[in-house]
Amino acid sequence: xxxxxxxxxxxxxxxxxxxxxxxxxxxxxxxxxxxxxxxxxxxxxxxxxxxxxxxxxxxxxxxxxxxxxxxxxxxxxxxxxxxxxxxxxxxxxxxxxxxxxxxxxxxxxxxxxxxxxxxxxxxxxxxxxxxxxxxxxxxxxxxxxxx
Amino acid sequence: xxxxxxxxxxxxxxxxxxxxxxxxxxxxxxxxxxxxxxxxxxxxxxxxxxxxxxxxxxxxxxxxxxxxxxxxxxxxxxxxxxxxxxxxxxxxxxxxxxxxxxxxxxxxxxxxxxxxxxxxxxxxxxxxxxxxxx
Numbered sequence: 203x204x205x206x207x208x209x210x211x212x213x214x215x216x217x218x219x220x221x222x223x224x225x226x227x228x229x230x231x232x233x234x235x236x237x238x239x240x241x242x243x244x245x246x247x248x249x250x251x252x253x254x255x256x257x258x259x260x261x262x263x264x265x266x267x268x269x270x271x272x273x274x275x276x277x278x279x280x281x282x283x284x285x286x287x288x289x290x291x292x293x294x295x296x297x298x299x300x301x302x303x304x305x306x307x308x309x310x311x312x313x314x315x316x317x318x319x320x321x322x323x324x325x326x327x328x329x330x331x332x333x334x335x336x337x338x339x340x341x342x343x344x345x346x347x348x349x
Numbered sequence: 350x351x352x353x354x355x356x357x358x359x360x361x362x363x364x365x366x367x368x369x370x371x372x373x374x375x376x377x378x379x380x381x382x383x384x385x386x387x388x389x390x391x392x393x394x395x396x397x398x399x400x401x402x403x404x405x406x407x408x409x410x411x412x413x414x415x416x417x418x419x420x421x422x423x424x425x426x427x428x429x430x431x432x433x434x435x436x437x438x439x440x441x442x443x444x445x446x447x448x449x450x451x452x453x454x455x456x457x458x459x460x461x462x463x464x465x466x467x468x469x470x471x472x473x474x475x476x477x478x479x480x481x482x483x
Contacts, residue, residue: 226376233376234407235363238414250419259410259420263403264377284393288402290475292427298420341427 205280205321205346210314214273216306219332220265224301227255230264247300254301261299263291266327266340269307273325274344281323281346289322290343296336304332312341319348350418351482352459358449361412365400365434366442373404387438399433405445405472406430409463412447416461417480424458425479428465432472443467457483 231241239246313324382389414420459482
């Protein structure tokens, strides 16, 4: 069943603030096998010019993907979650996330397409501090495989 | 150190096992069972447990950060997931290989095309990064 096209352009209210903790940055960096001390050691991070431990480049996904769940899972939109595949992912950085950030996300449905029996949903998430400073823009393309 | 057009960037290799998938699931909050439950993965038509696409992208991101001389030099980073990475239930796991080619380098910026393979097969397409090249 095609997705409800009327969702295109829909903008969602900002998410509840997410507090980026040092241990979360360390946990994520460890999980991806990162070795750069800027993710683990405060002195190394400060020596490299960061205000606190800096997160690896794909860390924002740990915040943006859970925030996408209620959007992609909205029954009105019509996505069968069992047939969802991650298509494309892109990050455009103003700066990297650092420990101590308090981040909110404003999501927009940028595109809804049907092609070759599959549906494609592209969301754009503006990740910013709760004070409104832009941090990173995240695009996520969800593919819903045809039956 | 700056990048030049046509430069081939040093290969980066990462080995991931089932245990790494579980650890990534916990760290990222993505607990989709196709990434840790063989029975579930098979039931939805997959050949077995596969790595999170975003785990593959995280490893590619480390390669890019290393080539760029730091994650803060990475301005834009995007990939398309084209082939799942099967992670066998053994101690060897899967080996992911990343190489880079500098496509442009001007005005203080460089663009890098990333090639990602597992068992010699490409797992990403349109994998690109824009880097501050100063």
